[in-house]
Amino acid sequence: MIYSDKVNALIQSSNLISRDLSWLQFNYRVLDQVNNKTRTIFERLKFLAITASNLDEFFMIRVGSLYNYLDYNKQRVDYSGLREGDFRIKLLSDVHEFVKEQYQVYAKELLPQFSKNHFKICGIKELNTDERKKAAQFFKKTLFPMLTPMVYDSYHTFPILMNNLQIFSIVTREGSGKSDDLKKLSFVQIPQNLPRFFEMERDNELLFIPIAEVIRENIRKLFRNVEILSCDLMRITRNGDFTLEESEDLETDFIEEIKRKLKTRRTGRVVRVEVQTGYSKWMMKQLIKRWDIDEYNIFEVGGLIDLTCLWHVIKHKNFKYEVPTRRASVPPLALREVDSDNIFQKIKKKDIVLHHPYNSPEHFLEFLEKAAEDPQVLAIKLTIYRLAKDSRVTSALLKAAENGKHVSALFELKARFDEENNIREAQQLQKAGCFVIHGIGLLKTHTKILLVVRKEGDKVTRYVHMSSGNYNEDTARLYTDISLMTTRNEYGQDVSEFFNAITGHSKPSYYDVLLTAPDEMRDKLIELIYHETENARKGLQSGIVIKINSLQDDKFIHALYEASNAGVPVKLIVRGICCLRPGRAKLSENIEVYSIVGDFLEHSRIFYYHNNGDPKVYCGSADAMVRSFDRRVESMFLFVDEQAKKEAISILDFNLKDNVNSYKMQEDGSYVKLKAKEGQEFNVHEEFFNLTNDMIENISLF
Numbered sequence: 001m002i003y004s005d006k007v008n009a010l011i012q013s014s015n016l017i018s019r020d021l022s023w024l025q026f027n028y029r030v031l032d033q034v035n036n037k038t039r040t041i042f043e044r045l046k047f048l049a050i051t052a053s054n055l056d057e058f059f060m061i062r063v064g065s066l067y068n069y070l071d072y073n074k075q076r077v078d079y080s081g082l083r084e085g086d087f088r089i090k091l092l093s094d095v096h097e098f099v100k101e102q103y104q105v106y107a108k109e110l111l112p113q114f115s116k117n118h119f120k121i122c123g124i125k126e127l128n129t130d131e132r133k134k135a136a137q138f139f140k141k142t143l144f145p146m147l148t149p150m151v152y153d154s155y156h157t158f159p160i161l162m163n164n165l166q167i168f169s170i171v172t173r174e175g176s177g178k179s180d181d182l183k184k185l186s187f188v189q190i191p192q193n194l195p196r197f198f199e200m201e202r203d204n205e206l207l208f209i210p211i212a213e214v215i216r217e218n219i220r221k222l223f224r225n226v227e228i229l230s231c232d233l234m235r236i237t238r239n240g241d242f243t244l245e246e247s248e249d250l251e252t253d254f255i256e257e258i259k260r261k262l263k264t265r266r267t268g269r270v271v272r273v274e275v276q277t278g279y280s281k282w283m284m285k286q287l288i289k290r291w292d293i294d295e296y297n298i299f300e301v302g303g304l305i306d307l308t309c310l311w312h313v314i315k316h317k318n319f320k321y322e323v324p325t326r327r328a329s330v331p332p333l334a335l336r337e338v339d340s341d342n343i344f345q346k347i348k349k350k351d352i353v354l355h356h357p358y359n360s361p362e363h364f365l366e367f368l369e370k371a372a373e374d375p376q377v378l379a380i381k382l383t384i385y386r387l388a389k390d391s392r393v394t395s396a397l398l399k400a401a402e403n404g405k406h407v408s409a410l411f412e413l414k415a416r417f418d419e420e421n422n423i424r425e426a427q428q429l430q431k432a433g434c435f436v437i438h439g440i441g442l443l444k445t446h447t448k449i450l451l452v453v454r455k456e457g458d459k460v461t462r463y464v465h466m467s468s469g470n471y472n473e474d475t476a477r478l479y480t481d482i483s484l485m486t487t488r489n490e491y492g493q494d495v496s497e498f499f500n501a502i503t504g505h506s507k508p509s510y511y512d513v514l515l516t517a518p519d520e521m522r523d524k525l526i527e528l529i530y531h532e533t534e535n536a537r538k539g540l541q542s543g544i545v546i547k548i549n550s551l552q553d554d555k556f557i558h559a560l561y562e563a564s565n566a567g568v569p570v571k572l573i574v575r576g577i578c579c580l581r582p583g584r585a586k587l588s589e590n591i592e593v594y595s596i597v598g599d600f601l602e603h604s605r606i607f608y609y610h611n612n613g614d615p616k617v618y619c620g621s622a623d624a625m626v627r628s629f630d631r632r633v634e635s636m637f638l639f640v641d642e643q644a645k646k647e648a649i650s651i652l653d654f655n656l657k658d659n660v661n662s663y664k665m666q667e668d669g670s671y672v673k674l675k676a677k678e679g680q681e682f683n684v685h686e687e688f689f690n691l692t693n694d695m696i697e698n699i700s701l702f
Helices: 005-013 019-035 041-071 084-113 129-146 211-217 253-267 281-291 307-314 343-349 362-373 392-402 419-431 489-503 521-537 554-565 626-630 642-657 684-690
Strands: 119-121 149-152 166-173 183-189 197-202 205-210 227-238 270-276 298-301 352-356 377-384 406-411 435-437 448-456 459-467 479-486 514-517 544-548 570-574 591-596 605-609 616-620 632-638 662-665 671-673
Touching: 005 084, 019 041, 019 084, 019 671, 041 084, 041 227, 041 270, 041 307, 084 298, 129 197, 129 211, 166 211, 166 281, 183 281, 197 211, 197 307, 205 211, 205 307, 211 227, 227 281, 270 281, 343 362, 343 459, 352 362, 352 642, 362 377, 362 392, 362 448, 362 459, 362 479, 377 392, 377 489, 392 406, 392 419, 406 419, 406 489, 419 435, 435 489, 448 489, 459 489, 479 642, 489 514, 489 632, 514 521, 514 626, 521 554, 521 605, 521 626, 521 632, 544 642, 554 570, 554 591, 570 642, 591 642, 605 642, 616 642, 626 632, 642 684
Parallel strands: 119 205, 270 298, 377 406, 406 435, 544 570, 570 591
Antiparallel strands: 149 183, 166 183, 166 227, 197 205, 227 270, 352 479, 377 448, 448 459, 459 479, 514 632, 544 605, 591 662, 605 616, 616 632, 662 671
């Protein structure tokens, strides 16, 4: 499915790169980790499973969003210059190529390694007689009672087939003759609460037999006395992209609206069909007509459907797979010189930068838990986007409320795929007497800020924590994030004003150290770019370094182009989507773009402006995306303390030095992996464990 040279030429002529095509390049970089033979087989399987879960979300949200235009005849022109119809064909054609490579890597690179690691994923035909009997008994006792055949004919409506579940499509025929009129289509959906594999041991090897293959072997027990013409395993993905209509009653109707929208994920329009090789053409013809799809939506795979099932193997109790923290966390730099056991005294003495996972989340969790118990703490206010399961954050807030403290929590209910969990957690806090609000109208509250108000003698001290990452102790061990703990008055004043704005009707005139969205963030960040542009034109020192997850906002991109043309050196570290085209003559010759994909998920956002030798450095939860600037409540904070600023700059410096996990973006939108000379490797995911105060003292980016 290679699309025309004319379309590819149009795409390359654009000064912007398609968000969705750029995302696909990111997933290729994740897939590249599977080819890394220095990783264990379980790490390689993990990255392959991640590419599969990434694709699931991509189809549900991004492809789903595209179909919102197609199905309702809305016009859209992508950054590539393509209209919605042509772009669909280009995008899905490229995804087909990606899926082919996924399965080739699995078959050629991973499968041959299984036996060496004492396990095997195998079909029924590879089992001996006794093993087949065990599988048959498992079907009889466990699977058979749970399965429900659903026929579709003139007497039965088309069944509701669930999103992202494995489904058998069975074509049967009653009576003699070959007429298609005698054929019937039935479905058997594999319940979500079943494991993906049936396990048994053989000598020194653990066998994983896909549940689907056990069912296929015994499918005739569900269709007795009829002729089975075909039995095809498939999986469908539905449009999961939705927008929330504004409700006048945000406390009740708003929550109910979210619950109703969540259900549409199960019944939304079909955007992808994965099906095993050799499927019935008659069956697929019925589904194509029913779901209004075509060949571009159909992904034929010769093996396991849904590679996320590999998590079952990776996390099996027989294997010692661990998260890729090679070393124990180290103390934050600011705490290595502070002689105190009291967390409040530590923060008062010095601004503390936490860089996860190199610094443990325990420092923040200890602070919140102490605040919940401390009789001098009067109030706790925070924003919540995602929480860990069995969250210590929730437990601390409940304890604080129980101890009579005022607790305010802005709980974002629209955090994608965490909506149901957040509703439960928010209701739990409300029942305990906490003041909980559920977002601000149609805006998604994505910022991460905590304020603790503590009475100390005859005055009140405000303790502030601001972060690029979620208040989730689980992901803090897997994501690189940066946060600041401080009692500086300028932060306390701004954060107090910010909470008054989001929980009430206050409209602050200005902030000293915060940039907020949707009001001012884009304009202020672009203003800082223009300042560097003017400095370059005046012959002064200039430079911009930005580390973010995604770069998509066209106004921000064009400001960077202008800076580049003025001679400003621009270095961007963009993990995922990058719609800026670097290195183009007379457009972006002074812009370099890097992406780091490795052991940890790069999640911190840092904006550095050289400012003629007096750098301004901001950090926060926002990416340079339209949604971040216009449709979210976001905040970025300025580093005031010189030591803290140097720590943030060191993160940028180390990221730019990495030659183990780093990919450099080319003008055409592709990426080339950097290769270190032997003995000169600089692995950013290792080096931060060695960071010292002396190392950051003289760091300079330009």
